[in-house]
Amino acid sequence: MSIDTSTDSESGLFADEELLESGSRRRLLRGTVGTAVFLLIWQVAAMPVPTYLLPTPLEVAQAFIVELTAPATFTVPLLGAEFTLTRMLVSLTDSLYHYIPGLFVGGAAGIATGIALGWSELLDDAITPVQRVLRPIPPLAWIAFAIVWLGVNHQGAAFIVGIGAFWINFYNAYAGVKGVPQSTKEVAASLGVDNDLTMIRKVIVPRASPEIMTGIRTSIGQSWMIVVAAELFGAPGVGFQIINAAQNLALDVSVAYMFVISIVFLISDGIFQRVESRVLVWRE
Amino acid sequence: MAGMSQQPTDGKIVVDGIDKQFRSGSGTVEALRDVNFAVEEGEFVCIIGSSGAGKTTLFRIIAGLEEATDGTVWLDGEPIEGPGTDRGMVFQEYGLFPWRTVLKNVTFGLEQRGLDKQARLERAREMIELVGLDGFEDSYPKELSGGMKQRVGIARALAVDPEILLMDEPFGSVDAQTKQRLHEELLDIWSATNKTVLFVTHDVDEAVTLADRVVVLTGSPGSVHEVVEIDLDRPRSRTDDAFAGYEQRLRDAIE
Numbered sequence: 374m375s376i377d378t379s380t381d382s383e384s385g386l387f388a389d390e391e392l393l394e395s396g397s398r399r400r401l402l403r404g405t406v407g408t409a410v411f412l413l414i415w416q417v418a419a420m421p422v423p424t425y426l427l428p429t430p431l432e433v434a435q436a437f438i439v440e441l442t443a444p445a446t447f448t449v450p451l452l453g454a455e456f457t458l459t460r461m462l463v464s465l466t467d468s469l470y471h472y473i474p475g476l477f478v479g480g481a482a483g484i485a486t487g488i489a490l491g492w493s494e495l496l497d498d499a500i501t502p503v504q505r506v507l508r509p510i511p512p513l514a515w516i517a518f519a520i521v522w523l524g525v526n527h528q529g530a531a532f533i534v535g536i537g538a539f540w541i542n543f544y545n546a547y548a549g550v551k552g553v554p555q556s557t558k559e560v561a562a563s564l565g566v567d568n569d570l571t572m573i574r575k576v577i578v579p580r581a582s583p584e585i586m587t588g589i590r591t592s593i594g595q596s597w598m599i600v601v602a603a604e605l606f607g608a609p610g611v612g613f614q615i616i617n618a619a620q621n622l623a624l625d626v627s628v629a630y631m632f633v634i635s636i637v638f639l640i641s642d643g644i645f646q647r648v649e650s651r652v653l654v655w656r657e
Numbered sequence: 658m659a660g661m662s663q664q665p666t667d668g669k670i671v672v673d674g675i676d677k678q679f680r681s682g683s684g685t686v687e688a689l690r691d692v693n694f695a696v697e698e699g700e701f702v703c704i705i706g707s708s709g710a711g712k713t714t715l716f717r718i719i720a721g722l723e724e725a726t727d728g729t730v731w732l733d734g735e736p737i738e739g740p741g742t743d744r745g746m747v748f749q750e751y752g753l754f755p756w757r758t759v760l761k762n763v764t765f766g767l768e769q770r771g772l773d774k775q776a777r778l779e780r781a782r783e784m785i786e787l788v789g790l791d792g793f794e795d796s797y798p799k800e801l802s803g804g805m806k807q808r809v810g811i812a813r814a815l816a817v818d819p820e821i822l823l824m825d826e827p828f829g830s831v832d833a834q835t836k837q838r839l840h841e842e843l844l845d846i847w848s849a850t851n852k853t854v855l856f857v858t859h860d861v862d863e864a865v866t867l868a869d870r871v872v873v874l875t876g877s878p879g880s881v882h883e884v885v886e887i888d889l890d891r892p893r894s895r896t897d898d899a900f901a902g903y904e905q906r907l908r909d910a911i912e
Contacts, residue, residue, distance in 0.1 A: 567769075656799075
């Protein structure tokens with residue numbers, strides 16, 4: 374009897390939390406059912422056709438495990454040191470070797486250029502015509518320069534990724550800086566900010582940080598798309614595995630590597646989302 | 658230039674022959690013509706005016722955010738040539754830095770001075786207490802009501818110890834009840850700090866509640882119609898006949 378009462382009062386106290394929990398539990402349940410139905414339809418559709426046309430989910434899972442566990446050696450570019458990893462991890466590491474430098478260098482350059490052009494009317498006026506003409510060009514169209522300047526290798530692929538990351542970050546940073554209200558700058562001036570560098574550092578960049586963060590987050594995702602496209606030309610990595618396996622009619626392996634992209638994207642986006650919400654706690 | 662740099666009359670702030678024209682597409686629009694008045698040290702002066710009389714333009718010129726076409730605004734005998742920390746500004750839309758907490762908003766001006774952290778925090782906490790926001794140091798502006806935001810605005814403006822406090826319809830976006838409380842608090846702060854206050858408003862009631870003198874801007878282009886001395890003891894009561902008399906007089910003046 375006494376136990377009953379205590380449970381009652383507890384459920385009253387935590388009613389909201391329980392409601393919330395039941396909501397997320399319901400979502401989880403529905404999501405599980407939806408996924409199961411999707412896999413089932415896929416399995417049924419793929420069973421009557423050969424693997425090289427459409428692999429079944431089970432074949433893909435098998436291929437995934439094989440690729441994840443089959444040993445392979447990874448040679449560190451430039452250094453030549455060798456490590457024993459697995460085939461999938463070697464491909465992933467290869468991709469990261471152009472994804473990360475491309476994203477960081479291209480992204481940083483894009484943010485810096487965006488801030489500079491957003492801030493300086495002189496630079497904006499001078500560079501906007503060129504910027505307008507270059508911006509619509511897809512990153513992959515620069516492959517010619519990547520090949521003749523750097524070759525079909527990590528540097529070449531990083532170059533392509535960098536161009537993609539540059540534009541995304543450029544545009545977001547530029548719009549963010551342009552969007553800083555005049556009144557905010559006037560308040561800062563009235564509080565003693567009397568030079569451009571202090572204004573940019575203490576007012577413009579923090580005020581534009583939501584847009585800058587959006588740029589970074591978008592480029593984290595988009596750069597994976599570019600990585601795959603750049604590797605179709607032969608640079609080693611996950612994208613290369615997708616096209617290479619497909620050419621050998623091993624579509625199960627191909628799809629397994631497609632999921633690698635998806636998993637890596639989900640992880641990196643999830644991590645960045647946390648960083649973003651921590652940095653931007655002040656946002657309305 | 659040397660011969661010109663002389664304040665024409667005594668006063669903390671002297672607005673001397675201010676003209677302002679804005680260039681627009683097809684010509685110029687005249688906003689202010691020959692505006693003259695002076696504010697004494699420690700005085701509380703309100704500027705009221707009909708809409709289009711150029712109150713905000715005049716505020717921006719005194720703030721140094723806008724250049725006068727002709728004439729000079731003097732502060733302590735020096736011509737104003739841009740924004741500066743000698744004038745603490747409070748804006749209608751608060752102008753808080755949303756990415757900074759209450760405390761960090763108030764320390765902003767002190768950081769520009771190169772004050773060390775200990776001194777900054779001490780001064781900021783003192784100002785936050787002055788406006789009655791202790792306990793909210795770590796809140797972000799988004800978490801505050803309009804009245805609280807404007808208290809932060811006032812604390813931030815006062816933190817750098819300006820010569821004058823320049824306020825542009827600071828309580829224009831808060832409800833009537835909050836406004837009344839903020840009036841009382843502002844008068845308390847004013848008497849506690851002995852600051853000179855120049856306060857722009859379109860609200861006649863607000864002007865009579867607060868000001869020692871009211872500068873009435875009328876016309877288009879705007880110029881000083883008259884300067885009304887509010888000879889009432891504080892705290893002032895709205896129900897007072899004399900209060901109502903001043904209100905009527907100002908209302909007639911701006912219509």
